[in-house]
Amino acid sequence: MSDIDLDSIMRACADPGDRYARLLNPRFYKLLRALGFDRTFIRGEGPWLFDESGERYLDAIAGYAAITIGRNHPVLINALHQALDSGLPSLVQFEANPLAGVLAERLLECTGRENDRVYFTNSGTEGVEAALKFARASTARNRIIHCSRGFHGLTLGALSINGNPGLREGFGPLLEDVTEIPFRDAAALASALQEQPAAAFVIESVQGKTLEVAEDQYLREVSDLCRRSGTLLVADEVQSGLGRTGAILGTDHAGIRPDIVVLSKALSGGMVPVGAVIARGEIIDDVFESMSRSHVHSSTFKENVLAMVAGIASLHVLREERLEQRAQELGTLLRERLEAVAAATGCIKAVRGRGLMLGIELDVERMAGSIKLPFIGRHRSTLVAQAVVRHLLNEHHVLALSTSAESATIKFTPSLVIEPEQVEQLASAVHRTLERLDGTTLGADIHGLAGMTRGILSP
Ligand SMILES: Cc1ncc(COP(=O)(O)O)c(C=O)c1O
Numbered sequence: 001m002s003d004i005d006l007d008s009i010m011r012a013c014a015d016p017g018d019r020y021a022r023l024l025n026p027r028f029y030k031l032l033r034a035l036g037f038d039r040t041f042i043r044g045e046g047p048w049l050f051d052e053s054g055e056r057y058l059d060a061i062a063g064y065a066a067i068t069i070g071r072n073h074p075v076l077i078n079a080l081h082q083a084l085d086s087g088l089p090s091l092v093q094f095e096a097n098p099l100a101g102v103l104a105e106r107l108l109e110c111t112g113r114e115n116d117r118v119y120f121t122n123s124g125t126e127g128v129e130a131a132l133k134f135a136r137a138s139t140a141r142n143r144i145i146h147c148s149r150g151f152h153g154l155t156l157g158a159l160s161i162n163g164n165p166g167l168r169e170g171f172g173p174l175l176e177d178v179t180e181i182p183f184r185d186a187a188a189l190a191s192a193l194q195e196q197p198a199a200a201f202v203i204e205s206v207q208g209k210t211l212e213v214a215e216d217q218y219l220r221e222v223s224d225l226c227r228r229s230g231t232l233l234v235a236d237e238v239q240s241g242l243g244r245t246g247a248i249l250g251t252d253h254a255g256i257r258p259d260i261v262v263l264s265k266a267l268s269g270g271m272v273p274v275g276a277v278i279a280r281g282e283i284i285d286d287v288f289e290s291m292s293r294s295h296v297h298s299s300t301f302k303e304n305v306l307a308m309v310a311g312i313a314s315l316h317v318l319r320e321e322r323l324e325q326r327a328q329e330l331g332t333l334l335r336e337r338l339e340a341v342a343a344a345t346g347c348i349k350a351v352r353g354r355g356l357m358l359g360i361e362l363d364v365e366r367m368a369g370s371i372k373l374p375f376i377g378r379h380r381s382t383l384v385a386q387a388v389v390r391h392l393l394n395e396h397h398v399l400a401l402s403t404s405a406e407s408a409t410i411k412f413t414p415s416l417v418i419e420p421e422q423v424e425q426l427a428s429a430v431h432r433t434l435e436r437l438d439g440t441t442l443g444a445d446i447h448g449l450a451g452m453t454r455g456i457l458s459p
Contacts, residue, residue, distance in 0.1 A: 107315065121276065210407070
Protein backbone atom coordinates (compact mmCIF):
# COMPACT_ATOMS: atom_id res chain seq x y z
CA MET A 1 0.00 0.00 0.00
CA SER A 2 1.40 3.40 -0.90
CA ASP A 3 1.77 6.21 1.63
CA ILE A 4 0.43 9.68 1.20
CA ASP A 5 3.15 12.30 0.71
CA LEU A 6 2.19 15.46 2.57
CA ASP A 7 4.98 17.47 0.96
CA SER A 8 3.75 16.78 -2.52
CA ILE A 9 0.13 17.38 -1.48
CA MET A 10 1.15 20.80 -0.16
CA ARG A 11 3.24 21.50 -3.28
CA ALA A 12 0.26 20.67 -5.46
CA CYS A 13 -1.83 23.34 -3.70
CA ALA A 14 -0.98 25.92 -6.34
CA ASP A 15 -4.06 28.03 -5.68
CA PRO A 16 -5.43 27.01 -2.28
CA GLY A 17 -7.75 30.02 -2.16
CA ASP A 18 -9.57 29.02 -5.30
CA ARG A 19 -10.20 25.49 -4.00
CA TYR A 20 -11.23 26.82 -0.58
CA ALA A 21 -13.67 29.28 -2.11
CA ARG A 22 -15.18 26.67 -4.43
CA LEU A 23 -15.48 23.87 -1.91
CA LEU A 24 -15.80 25.50 1.49
CA ASN A 25 -16.80 29.10 2.09
CA PRO A 26 -16.58 31.62 -0.76
CA ARG A 27 -17.63 34.63 1.35
CA PHE A 28 -15.03 33.93 4.00
CA TYR A 29 -12.38 33.72 1.31
CA LYS A 30 -13.57 37.05 -0.10
CA LEU A 31 -13.15 38.55 3.35
CA LEU A 32 -9.66 37.06 3.66
CA ARG A 33 -8.70 38.65 0.35
CA ALA A 34 -10.07 42.02 1.35
CA LEU A 35 -8.05 41.92 4.54
CA GLY A 36 -4.86 40.64 2.94
CA PHE A 37 -5.06 37.39 4.90
CA ASP A 38 -5.17 35.32 1.71
CA ARG A 39 -1.60 34.12 2.15
CA THR A 40 -0.39 30.64 2.90
CA PHE A 41 1.76 29.99 5.92
CA ILE A 42 3.84 26.88 5.65
CA ARG A 43 5.64 26.76 8.97
CA GLY A 44 5.06 27.82 12.55
CA GLU A 45 7.58 28.03 15.35
CA GLY A 46 7.07 29.58 18.79
CA PRO A 47 5.32 32.92 18.27
CA TRP A 48 6.16 33.00 14.55
CA LEU A 49 4.50 32.03 11.28
CA PHE A 50 6.48 31.72 8.03
CA ASP A 51 5.05 32.15 4.54
CA GLU A 52 6.13 30.43 1.32
CA SER A 53 8.92 32.89 0.65
CA GLY A 54 10.33 32.41 4.14
CA GLU A 55 9.04 35.77 5.45
CA ARG A 56 8.46 35.76 9.19
CA TYR A 57 5.30 37.08 10.88
CA LEU A 58 4.64 37.75 14.55
CA ASP A 59 1.40 35.95 15.34
CA ALA A 60 -0.65 37.88 17.89
CA ILE A 61 -3.80 35.91 17.03
CA ALA A 62 -2.20 32.61 18.05
CA GLY A 63 -5.07 30.41 16.91
CA TYR A 64 -7.72 32.59 18.64
CA ALA A 65 -5.56 32.50 21.77
CA ALA A 66 -5.26 28.70 21.77
CA ILE A 67 -1.54 28.57 21.21
CA THR A 68 -0.13 29.60 24.56
CA ILE A 69 2.95 27.33 24.48
CA GLY A 70 4.05 28.52 21.02
CA ARG A 71 3.64 26.72 17.73
CA ASN A 72 5.10 23.25 17.38
CA HIS A 73 6.54 23.21 20.87
CA PRO A 74 9.16 20.41 20.88
CA VAL A 75 7.74 18.84 24.07
CA LEU A 76 4.30 18.59 22.50
CA ILE A 77 5.61 17.30 19.18
CA ASN A 78 7.71 14.70 20.95
CA ALA A 79 4.78 13.59 23.10
CA LEU A 80 2.50 13.26 20.08
CA HIS A 81 5.16 11.27 18.20
CA GLN A 82 5.42 8.95 21.20
CA ALA A 83 1.66 8.52 21.28
CA LEU A 84 1.50 7.73 17.56
CA ASP A 85 4.38 5.27 17.78
CA SER A 86 3.06 3.58 20.91
CA GLY A 87 0.28 1.58 19.31
CA LEU A 88 -2.05 2.68 22.12
CA PRO A 89 -5.68 2.11 21.14
CA SER A 90 -7.82 5.24 21.01
CA LEU A 91 -11.59 5.24 21.53
CA VAL A 92 -11.95 1.90 23.28
CA GLN A 93 -14.92 3.67 24.90
CA PHE A 94 -15.85 1.05 27.44
CA GLU A 95 -12.69 1.36 29.53
CA ALA A 96 -11.42 3.45 32.44
CA ASN A 97 -9.16 5.45 30.14
CA PRO A 98 -5.75 5.60 31.87
CA LEU A 99 -4.54 8.77 30.12
CA ALA A 100 -7.80 10.57 30.92
CA GLY A 101 -7.20 9.78 34.59
CA VAL A 102 -3.67 11.17 34.44
CA LEU A 103 -4.70 14.34 32.62
CA ALA A 104 -7.62 14.90 35.01
CA GLU A 105 -5.29 14.49 38.01
CA ARG A 106 -2.75 16.94 36.60
CA LEU A 107 -5.40 19.43 35.55
CA LEU A 108 -7.02 19.43 38.98
CA GLU A 109 -3.62 19.77 40.63
CA CYS A 110 -2.64 22.62 38.30
CA THR A 111 -5.89 24.52 38.94
CA GLY A 112 -5.82 23.80 42.69
CA ARG A 113 -9.14 21.93 42.54
CA GLU A 114 -8.01 18.49 43.71
CA ASN A 115 -11.42 17.60 45.18
CA ASP A 116 -13.32 18.23 41.95
CA ARG A 117 -13.96 16.08 38.90
CA VAL A 118 -13.35 16.50 35.18
CA TYR A 119 -15.39 15.89 32.05
CA PHE A 120 -13.38 16.10 28.80
CA THR A 121 -14.72 17.65 25.59
CA ASN A 122 -13.47 18.32 22.07
CA SER A 123 -13.90 22.10 22.04
CA GLY A 124 -14.82 25.16 24.05
CA THR A 125 -18.38 25.39 22.88
CA GLU A 126 -18.91 21.73 23.69
CA GLY A 127 -17.63 22.45 27.19
CA VAL A 128 -20.12 25.29 27.54
CA GLU A 129 -22.94 23.00 26.36
CA ALA A 130 -21.90 20.45 28.97
CA ALA A 131 -21.75 23.11 31.68
CA LEU A 132 -25.29 24.28 30.84
CA LYS A 133 -26.62 20.74 30.95
CA PHE A 134 -24.75 19.93 34.16
CA ALA A 135 -26.06 23.08 35.87
CA ARG A 136 -29.64 22.32 34.83
CA ALA A 137 -29.39 18.70 35.95
CA SER A 138 -27.77 19.58 39.23
CA THR A 139 -30.11 22.39 40.25
CA ALA A 140 -33.32 21.13 38.62
CA ARG A 141 -33.76 24.68 37.32
CA ASN A 142 -33.74 25.86 33.70
CA ARG A 143 -32.88 29.51 33.80
CA ILE A 144 -29.42 30.62 32.67
CA ILE A 145 -28.10 34.14 33.23
CA HIS A 146 -25.30 35.53 31.10
CA CYS A 147 -23.66 38.85 30.25
CA SER A 148 -24.13 41.18 27.34
CA ARG A 149 -21.31 41.12 24.82
CA GLY A 150 -20.06 37.81 26.19
CA PHE A 151 -18.95 34.99 23.91
CA HIS A 152 -19.28 31.32 24.74
CA GLY A 153 -19.23 29.54 21.39
CA LEU A 154 -21.59 29.04 18.49
CA THR A 155 -23.49 25.79 18.97
CA LEU A 156 -27.16 26.33 19.80
CA GLY A 157 -26.91 26.20 23.60
CA ALA A 158 -23.82 28.37 23.75
CA LEU A 159 -25.33 30.67 21.14
CA SER A 160 -28.38 31.14 23.37
CA ILE A 161 -26.15 32.81 25.96
CA ASN A 162 -24.15 34.78 23.41
CA GLY A 163 -24.15 38.49 24.16
CA ASN A 164 -23.74 39.50 20.53
CA PRO A 165 -27.19 39.59 18.86
CA GLY A 166 -25.68 39.59 15.36
CA LEU A 167 -24.34 36.10 15.88
CA ARG A 168 -27.77 34.80 16.92
CA GLU A 169 -29.66 36.31 14.02
CA GLY A 170 -31.07 33.92 11.47
CA PHE A 171 -30.70 30.73 13.46
CA GLY A 172 -34.23 30.44 14.77
CA PRO A 173 -35.42 29.84 18.32
CA LEU A 174 -32.72 29.22 20.88
CA LEU A 175 -32.86 28.07 24.51
CA GLU A 176 -35.75 29.48 26.50
CA ASP A 177 -35.39 30.85 29.99
CA VAL A 178 -32.22 32.79 29.33
CA THR A 179 -31.59 36.23 30.83
CA GLU A 180 -28.96 38.69 29.66
CA ILE A 181 -27.62 41.24 32.12
CA PRO A 182 -24.95 43.92 31.72
CA PHE A 183 -21.37 42.81 32.35
CA ARG A 184 -19.77 44.06 35.58
CA ASP A 185 -23.11 44.94 37.15
CA ALA A 186 -23.56 43.00 40.37
CA ALA A 187 -26.79 44.85 41.16
CA ALA A 188 -28.28 43.55 37.89
CA LEU A 189 -27.42 39.99 38.92
CA ALA A 190 -28.83 40.55 42.39
CA SER A 191 -32.14 41.76 41.02
CA ALA A 192 -32.31 39.01 38.38
CA LEU A 193 -31.74 36.38 41.07
CA GLN A 194 -34.24 37.99 43.38
CA GLU A 195 -36.85 37.71 40.65
CA GLN A 196 -36.07 34.05 40.21
CA PRO A 197 -33.02 31.94 41.07
CA ALA A 198 -31.21 30.34 38.15
CA ALA A 199 -29.40 27.14 37.30
CA ALA A 200 -26.28 29.06 36.35
CA PHE A 201 -24.67 32.42 35.89
CA VAL A 202 -22.08 32.13 33.12
CA ILE A 203 -19.26 34.62 32.92
CA GLU A 204 -15.86 35.27 31.31
CA SER A 205 -13.29 36.82 33.64
CA VAL A 206 -12.02 38.80 30.65
CA GLN A 207 -14.48 39.14 27.79
CA GLY A 208 -12.88 37.82 24.64
CA LYS A 209 -14.74 40.20 22.35
CA THR A 210 -14.46 43.44 24.29
CA LEU A 211 -11.36 42.74 26.41
CA GLU A 212 -13.30 44.18 29.35
CA VAL A 213 -12.05 42.74 32.65
CA ALA A 214 -14.40 41.57 35.40
CA GLU A 215 -12.92 43.36 38.42
CA ASP A 216 -11.92 41.17 41.35
CA GLN A 217 -14.44 42.80 43.67
CA TYR A 218 -17.27 42.28 41.16
CA LEU A 219 -16.35 38.60 40.80
CA ARG A 220 -16.36 38.18 44.57
CA GLU A 221 -19.79 39.81 44.74
CA VAL A 222 -21.31 37.65 42.00
CA SER A 223 -19.78 34.55 43.53
CA ASP A 224 -21.45 35.44 46.79
CA LEU A 225 -24.80 36.20 45.14
CA CYS A 226 -24.74 32.89 43.29
CA ARG A 227 -23.88 30.93 46.41
CA ARG A 228 -26.70 32.53 48.38
CA SER A 229 -29.32 31.73 45.73
CA GLY A 230 -28.08 28.23 44.93
CA THR A 231 -27.19 29.36 41.41
CA LEU A 232 -24.07 27.71 40.02
CA LEU A 233 -21.28 30.08 39.01
CA VAL A 234 -19.87 28.91 35.68
CA ALA A 235 -16.54 30.47 34.74
CA ASP A 236 -16.00 30.25 31.01
CA GLU A 237 -12.21 30.15 31.03
CA VAL A 238 -11.97 28.71 27.53
CA GLN A 239 -9.85 31.68 26.50
CA SER A 240 -8.66 33.20 29.76
CA GLY A 241 -7.71 29.92 31.41
CA LEU A 242 -4.37 28.16 31.81
CA GLY A 243 -2.05 31.12 32.09
CA ARG A 244 -3.20 33.70 29.60
CA THR A 245 -4.27 36.41 32.05
CA GLY A 246 -1.24 36.03 34.31
CA ALA A 247 -2.77 33.40 36.60
CA ILE A 248 -3.68 29.76 36.02
CA LEU A 249 -7.38 30.73 35.92
CA GLY A 250 -8.65 34.24 35.26
CA THR A 251 -10.91 33.92 38.30
CA ASP A 252 -7.87 33.17 40.52
CA HIS A 253 -7.07 36.90 40.56
CA ALA A 254 -10.26 37.41 42.58
CA GLY A 255 -9.62 34.42 44.83
CA ILE A 256 -13.01 32.88 44.02
CA ARG A 257 -13.93 29.28 43.38
CA PRO A 258 -16.55 28.90 40.65
CA ASP A 259 -18.75 25.79 40.81
CA ILE A 260 -17.92 24.90 37.21
CA VAL A 261 -14.91 25.93 35.12
CA VAL A 262 -14.81 25.43 31.36
CA LEU A 263 -11.41 25.15 29.68
CA SER A 264 -10.23 24.36 26.19
CA LYS A 265 -7.94 26.30 23.83
CA ALA A 266 -4.61 26.28 25.74
CA LEU A 267 -5.06 22.67 26.83
CA SER A 268 -4.65 21.60 23.22
CA GLY A 269 -1.17 23.03 22.72
CA GLY A 270 -2.72 24.29 19.50
CA MET A 271 -2.47 20.81 18.00
CA VAL A 272 -5.24 18.44 19.04
CA PRO A 273 -8.69 19.76 19.98
CA VAL A 274 -9.48 19.14 23.63
CA GLY A 275 -11.50 20.81 26.34
CA ALA A 276 -12.38 20.13 29.95
CA VAL A 277 -15.22 20.94 32.31
CA ILE A 278 -14.13 20.97 35.92
CA ALA A 279 -16.99 20.73 38.39
CA ARG A 280 -17.59 20.01 42.03
CA GLY A 281 -18.02 16.29 42.64
CA GLU A 282 -21.68 16.66 43.68
CA ILE A 283 -22.54 18.30 40.37
CA ILE A 284 -21.02 15.43 38.40
CA ASP A 285 -22.86 12.98 40.69
CA ASP A 286 -26.14 14.78 40.02
CA VAL A 287 -25.66 14.42 36.27
CA PHE A 288 -24.38 10.85 36.19
CA GLU A 289 -26.69 9.81 39.02
CA SER A 290 -27.01 6.08 38.43
CA MET A 291 -25.37 3.31 36.44
CA SER A 292 -28.04 3.59 33.78
CA ARG A 293 -27.38 7.32 33.53
CA SER A 294 -23.60 7.05 33.88
CA HIS A 295 -23.07 8.13 30.28
CA VAL A 296 -26.10 10.37 29.63
CA HIS A 297 -23.69 13.02 28.46
CA SER A 298 -20.80 11.90 26.28
CA SER A 299 -19.28 12.10 22.83
CA THR A 300 -17.34 9.72 20.62
CA PHE A 301 -14.02 11.51 20.52
CA LYS A 302 -13.75 12.73 24.09
CA GLU A 303 -10.71 11.32 25.92
CA ASN A 304 -9.05 10.21 22.66
CA VAL A 305 -5.38 9.33 23.04
CA LEU A 306 -3.93 12.26 21.07
CA ALA A 307 -6.10 14.79 22.90
CA MET A 308 -5.15 13.42 26.30
CA VAL A 309 -1.45 13.42 25.41
CA ALA A 310 -1.67 16.95 24.01
CA GLY A 311 -3.29 18.02 27.28
CA ILE A 312 -0.63 16.34 29.42
CA ALA A 313 2.18 17.90 27.33
CA SER A 314 0.60 21.37 27.33
CA LEU A 315 0.19 21.37 31.11
CA HIS A 316 3.77 20.15 31.48
CA VAL A 317 5.07 23.08 29.41
CA LEU A 318 2.80 25.54 31.24
CA ARG A 319 4.25 24.44 34.58
CA GLU A 320 7.91 24.06 33.51
CA GLU A 321 8.05 27.39 31.71
CA ARG A 322 5.92 29.19 34.32
CA LEU A 323 3.87 30.60 31.47
CA GLU A 324 1.33 32.34 33.70
CA GLN A 325 4.18 34.34 35.19
CA ARG A 326 5.46 35.24 31.72
CA ALA A 327 1.94 36.32 30.73
CA GLN A 328 1.85 38.55 33.79
CA GLU A 329 5.26 40.15 33.16
CA LEU A 330 5.06 40.50 29.41
CA GLY A 331 1.42 41.56 29.58
CA THR A 332 2.43 44.39 31.89
CA LEU A 333 5.17 45.40 29.46
CA LEU A 334 2.83 45.27 26.45
CA ARG A 335 0.19 47.30 28.27
CA GLU A 336 2.78 49.95 29.19
CA ARG A 337 3.99 50.15 25.61
CA LEU A 338 0.45 50.36 24.18
CA GLU A 339 -0.43 53.07 26.69
CA ALA A 340 2.64 54.99 25.51
CA VAL A 341 1.41 54.62 21.92
CA ALA A 342 -2.00 55.90 23.05
CA ALA A 343 -0.40 58.95 24.62
CA ALA A 344 1.84 59.63 21.62
CA THR A 345 -0.73 59.21 18.85
CA GLY A 346 -4.04 60.15 20.48
CA CYS A 347 -5.64 57.45 18.32
CA ILE A 348 -6.36 54.97 21.11
CA LYS A 349 -9.33 55.45 23.45
CA ALA A 350 -8.48 52.62 25.82
CA VAL A 351 -6.07 49.78 26.42
CA ARG A 352 -7.96 46.87 27.97
CA GLY A 353 -7.48 43.31 29.12
CA ARG A 354 -5.27 41.34 31.45
CA GLY A 355 -1.97 39.48 31.06
CA LEU A 356 -1.40 38.64 27.41
CA MET A 357 -5.05 39.06 26.52
CA LEU A 358 -5.00 42.72 25.59
CA GLY A 359 -6.81 45.01 23.21
CA ILE A 360 -6.85 48.59 22.08
CA GLU A 361 -10.00 50.50 21.23
CA LEU A 362 -9.29 53.00 18.48
CA ASP A 363 -10.62 56.52 18.72
CA VAL A 364 -12.35 56.49 15.35
CA GLU A 365 -13.82 59.98 15.71
CA ARG A 366 -10.41 61.41 16.28
CA MET A 367 -8.88 59.42 13.44
CA ALA A 368 -11.70 60.46 11.11
CA GLY A 369 -10.43 64.05 11.07
CA SER A 370 -7.01 63.06 9.69
CA ILE A 371 -8.06 60.34 7.32
CA LYS A 372 -11.27 61.80 5.87
CA LEU A 373 -13.21 58.59 6.26
CA PRO A 374 -15.29 57.44 3.30
CA PHE A 375 -19.03 56.99 3.81
CA ILE A 376 -19.33 53.55 5.28
CA GLY A 377 -22.28 54.02 7.61
CA ARG A 378 -22.62 51.82 10.64
CA HIS A 379 -19.64 49.72 9.61
CA ARG A 380 -17.23 52.57 10.18
CA SER A 381 -15.66 51.25 13.39
CA THR A 382 -15.23 47.75 12.02
CA LEU A 383 -13.73 49.04 8.83
CA VAL A 384 -11.21 51.29 10.51
CA ALA A 385 -10.17 48.47 12.85
CA GLN A 386 -9.90 46.05 9.93
CA ALA A 387 -7.79 48.55 7.99
CA VAL A 388 -5.42 48.84 10.93
CA VAL A 389 -5.26 45.04 11.15
CA ARG A 390 -4.54 44.86 7.43
CA HIS A 391 -1.84 47.50 7.71
CA LEU A 392 -0.22 45.67 10.64
CA LEU A 393 -0.12 42.53 8.54
CA ASN A 394 1.06 43.98 5.25
CA GLU A 395 3.51 46.58 6.48
CA HIS A 396 4.71 45.11 9.76
CA HIS A 397 4.09 41.38 9.46
CA VAL A 398 2.03 41.27 12.63
CA LEU A 399 -1.18 39.21 12.79
CA ALA A 400 -3.87 40.75 15.00
CA LEU A 401 -7.64 40.53 15.18
CA SER A 402 -10.48 43.00 15.03
CA THR A 403 -13.04 41.59 17.45
CA SER A 404 -16.19 43.60 17.55
CA ALA A 405 -18.76 44.92 15.13
CA GLU A 406 -19.64 47.71 17.55
CA SER A 407 -16.31 49.22 18.45
CA ALA A 408 -12.95 49.51 16.73
CA THR A 409 -11.22 47.07 19.03
CA ILE A 410 -8.05 45.27 18.02
CA LYS A 411 -6.97 42.32 20.05
CA PHE A 412 -3.53 40.88 20.79
CA THR A 413 -3.22 37.37 22.22
CA PRO A 414 0.29 36.23 21.27
CA SER A 415 1.60 32.96 22.59
CA LEU A 416 2.96 33.23 26.11
CA VAL A 417 6.47 32.28 24.99
CA ILE A 418 7.14 35.64 23.32
CA GLU A 419 10.21 37.59 24.42
CA PRO A 420 10.31 41.24 25.52
CA GLU A 421 11.76 42.24 22.14
CA GLN A 422 8.68 40.84 20.40
CA VAL A 423 6.50 42.88 22.73
CA GLU A 424 8.48 45.93 21.62
CA GLN A 425 8.08 44.89 17.98
CA LEU A 426 4.33 44.59 18.38
CA ALA A 427 3.91 47.94 20.12
CA SER A 428 6.21 49.64 17.64
CA ALA A 429 4.18 48.23 14.72
CA VAL A 430 1.01 49.66 16.27
CA HIS A 431 2.74 52.98 16.85
CA ARG A 432 4.07 53.25 13.32
CA THR A 433 0.66 52.32 11.94
CA LEU A 434 -1.17 54.98 13.93
CA GLU A 435 1.32 57.84 13.87
CA ARG A 436 0.99 60.46 11.20
CA LEU A 437 -2.22 59.07 9.78
CA ASP A 438 -1.94 61.60 7.00
CA GLY A 439 0.81 60.60 4.68
CA THR A 440 0.92 56.96 5.77
CA THR A 441 -0.73 54.28 3.74
CA LEU A 442 -3.33 53.63 6.45
CA GLY A 443 -5.68 56.20 4.97
CA ALA A 444 -5.33 54.51 1.59
CA ASP A 445 -5.93 51.15 3.23
CA ILE A 446 -9.19 52.37 4.74
CA HIS A 447 -10.40 53.79 1.45
CA GLY A 448 -9.29 50.66 -0.42
CA LEU A 449 -11.06 48.42 2.06
CA ALA A 450 -14.19 50.55 1.94
CA GLY A 451 -14.22 50.18 -1.84
CA MET A 452 -13.72 46.44 -1.70
CA THR A 453 -16.24 45.75 1.01
CA ARG A 454 -19.06 48.03 -0.17
CA GLY A 455 -20.49 45.03 -1.96
CA ILE A 456 -20.19 42.84 1.12
CA LEU A 457 -21.36 45.24 3.81
CA SER A 458 -24.39 47.37 3.34
CA PRO A 459 -24.27 50.64 5.28
C1 LIG B 1 -14.74 32.42 26.23
C2 LIG B 1 -15.01 31.44 25.12
N1 LIG B 1 -15.88 30.46 25.33
C3 LIG B 1 -16.15 29.54 24.39
C4 LIG B 1 -15.53 29.59 23.16
C5 LIG B 1 -15.85 28.57 22.12
O1 LIG B 1 -14.76 27.72 21.95
P1 LIG B 1 -14.60 26.88 20.62
O2 LIG B 1 -14.28 27.85 19.53
O3 LIG B 1 -13.47 25.93 20.90
O4 LIG B 1 -15.87 26.17 20.38
C6 LIG B 1 -14.60 30.60 22.91
C7 LIG B 1 -13.94 30.69 21.60
O5 LIG B 1 -13.35 31.66 21.22
C8 LIG B 1 -14.32 31.55 23.91
O6 LIG B 1 -13.46 32.53 23.73
